[in-house]
Structure formats: structure tokens, C-alpha cells
Amino acid sequence: MKANTRLIFKSLLRRCQVDCVLDIGSCNGSESLLFREIRPKAVAAAFEANPILYKKMAADRNLINHQIEVFPYAISNRNGVAHFHVIDADYGDGTRDNIGISSLLVHEGLKVRETVEVETRRIDEFVLSRYPNVHSVGLWIDVEGAEFEVLEGMAGIKDRVVAVHVETARTPMRVGQKVYAELEVLMKSYGFVPSGTNISGASNWGDVVFVNEKVLENLGMRFHLSRLAGWLSYWGRVNYIGGYLKEHCPPLYRFLSRLYVKLFT
DSSP states (O other): OBOOHHHHHHHHHHHTTOSEEEEETOTTSHHHHHHHHHSTTSEEEEEOOOHHHHHHHHTOHHHHHTTOEEEOOEEESSSEEEEEEEEOOOTTOTTOGGGGOOBSSOOTTSOEEEEEEEEEEEHHHHHHHHOTTOOOEEEEEOOTTOHHHHHHTTGGGTTTEEEEEEEEESSOSSTTOOOHHHHHHHHHHHTEEEEEEOOOTTOSEEEEEEEEHHHHHHHTHHHHHHHHHHHHHHHTTHHHHHHHHHHHOHHHHHHHHHHHHHHHO
């Protein structure tokens, strides 16, 4: 059954008292700001390899004031450098949906503005070196086809990770992309199980929440309540309503968003 994976993931951040949330493939930091609202004292870090978007995020006073660290790295399965393909888009308009679709992987149907060299980092080594004392981690991953490599790079902190929210696809959408079936095998080898998705039978891509099996055992009925809220939220089209209000009535959106976070996460 399809569910609001965003709500399930954000609910787990609070229920598990996560002390580190990593926004990988951030685009503009908007998700990081919600994570900060849910976990005010947690480490919050955003990664964006697109140099145009990173520059905007690094100068964003809202992110700075909310103590969200911003890094220009492409998270992957190795530390080094790689070619990153910056898609030709209107980056002057932050509301455009296509500004966040650049990637380490090539999409044959998209025009590339430029290919740049970026630093890559394994997320496990990054966390262990920069935030060695965190013990409960949430990973939000939206990296346009390179998600398998990100997940390979979490092996060293898999026991600290509570939940992973990841965008994926059933068949490759980019050259070299690993598909959902391969992600599921990898995550199960780490001790994670898929616990919610918005991918329907007719869809090729969407989001999946993986949860640490030990976390599921500890939460018991509380997790089932989170998943029930995710199902009800999806069928109530909460994300669509929120998107409409965000565009057409920002003050009301901000008020309802805060209320929503307090009541349902």
C-alpha cells in the first residue's frame, strides 16, 4: 500500500530521538529546515554537489541561522573526485522543479550545461571523523540515480542509522543506475527492511523508507502508528495540498507546516 514516506521518515526522527540528520542531494536545504524543526538539537548537515546550488545554500541566512552545515560534496562509495553533470536549467528561479536533477550519472534525455569535477565522500567515514559521538542517524537521499553508491558508503555506520529515505527506480533512468531490487538486497544485508513506499504498480520511480530491524523491534506498536499515519496522509493528499499552499499562500503554509510537524511526527 502506498504511503507518505516523508511523514514516516520524519516521524521516526522524533520517535527515535535521532541526533544526526543528513540531507544528501539537498538542492536548497528546505528538507533540512524541517529536520531542524523536528530535532532542534540534532546535528543537521546538507550535501549539494551542484556548485550553483551549493553557492546559494552556503549564503542562505536561513540555513546559517538554523545551524545547518552545508557541504559541496557528492556522497558516494569512495573518497576522491568525480565528474558531476550540471543540468541546463533556470537556477535563478528557486521554485523550479528541475533545478535539483543534476547528477554524477548521465541522463540521456537532459541537456548538460557543464560537467565539473567535485569531491566525493563516503558518508560513514565523514560521520565518524566529523561527528564521532552521534549514535542515532537519519539519512535523506535524493541523488538522481546515484543512490546505490551512497548506500554502499554507509556500511561503516549501519548500526547507527535508524532510517533511510531514498529516491529510487525499478528500471534505470540514468546510465549506470542501480535499480530498487539491488538497493533492497544491499539494505537487507545491512539489517534494514523496506517499511513504506509511494511507488505504485504503474510507476517506475519514487521513494522508499528503509528502517533498521532493531529499531522496529524497539518501537513495536509505535512504528505501526507512524506507518498508519503515513498511509492516511498519502491518501489524504497532504503533500499535494502542502505544495499548493507553499506556492500560493506561504504564510498559511508555514503555520500549517509547523502544526503538522508537531501533531504528526
